[in-house]
Amino acid sequence: MSTPDRDQNTANGTGFSRRDFIRGSGAAMAATAIATSTVEARADDKAAKPNVKPAEATEVTLTVNGKEHKLKLEPRVTLLDTLRTDLSLTGCKDVCDTANCGACTVHIDGKAVYACTRLAHDCEGKKITTVESLKDGDKVDPVVSCFVKHDASQCGFCTPGFVMAVRAFLNSKPKASLDEVRKGLGGNICRCGTYHGITECALEMAKGG
């Protein structure tokens, strides 16, 4: 399993993040869980078939934000869980887990998808892009700046998913109308109700603002 780039998940630049701390304290517990699951795993007594991977963890290479990661994962692991727990890309959020709320939205080969209902093994060979890719040094994607401008975020938990949905939507429909925005961007839920700002943001971007 690759070790995630430390700078990548240290948002505050101090070299220490809340997530690192939580990970550290949870490591012992996680190790126990892994050991148990290995013991319980069924012995694969069938002859190996091409195009069939066993239920146990096998190697998979994921290309995330242009970087290749070699991981060892069970087929049942979702892309969302891999991104968050193995790669520390926590911009995609684990909220409804049922393809309803959109907080886990990432791009696969340029298309917005719910990472909660994708298996990680299913994403091998595909180009995965997360919200973290929208920031490059001091430069941020215009969608992000436009969200700020229109106050399109309140508690902020749904925001990364929304930003990724808006980004993919505008990539495919750069001149979208209000009707198209309504028909395309209904797959994300904001409990604070910032829909107005988000719609304004999408429309301004579509007008080339």
Added chain:
Amino acid sequence: MTPFEYAHPRSEAEAVELMNEPGTSTAVLAGGTDLIRLLRRDLVTPQRVVNIKDIPSMQGIKPVDGGVMIGALTTLEDLAASPLMSEYHSLHHVLDGIRAIQIQSSGTVAGDLCHLPNCWYFRNGYGLLGMENGESLVETGDNRYHAIFGNRGPAKFVSASRFAPGMIAGQARVRVVGPKPDAEEWLPLEYFYITPKTNAQGVTVLKPGQLITHVWLPGTDTAQGKVQSSTYEVLQLEGLDWPLASAAVSMVVQSGVVQDARIVLGHVAPVPWISHEASRTIIGRRVTEETAAAAGEAAVASATPLSNNGYKVQLARTCVKRALLRAAGQETGGL
């Protein structure tokens, strides 16, 4: 999620083979928006998940036999963008209501047809029939989203498919392969759905080891004239939502008079509900506000609502009326 093997066939024959190994239960994965949810809650626990997404023969839309052959893996956005589909208005009306690019890019046609019910008793582990200690939880519990037709048996959920009403009205056929290596059959989509008597029977005629590979829709030009079609769905939310009720119409009109009509309701019964009563009422008449309303009335005459879903009778009645008006090009206003 219970562990499972992961199979990734590249042809229909290989998929059927991988789905039919003795002693290995399987589930089919395409878009994943339904299956991964079911797996996560252990509502289905296959020993092997078969990812069929990379089977080339099951992709794309082609003109075949005067109609269109739609690969089972065609995504909703590809369906919406295909020029071959431009005359199938009833499907476009459904596509317009699926308002999430995430579902549009992942969801597949056959995934919609095979989507398991959204009944909350089923989704929370009480089985398709929603039973506990031999009693129906649906009957006495919160059944506001449940069936108003075909609900006298133990099944009270509603069929989840959004395309099925329009496709059945349009006389679609589906191609099913498996479980034997060369087994292939074409069957009318209206015979694809069943109302189960037990939890194990499922919601379709698909047996373990079988899958849909294609859907064929007849052309919209017939000897009698052009087929006019529509779907009218009642959605509660502005965003991504499942309809509370829907109705699809497929009809041929000559000199203003309806020659033939097929009317199918969705989300009101354990199967897409074909209303011969509504069809009989409109055939031989002109579509007007009054005749459309009469067809709606006929459609719900035999409804048997449960304790909390009487309101769906009115929704169904209105769906039929508005779908007819929409198919006839007389749509007026919104809700």
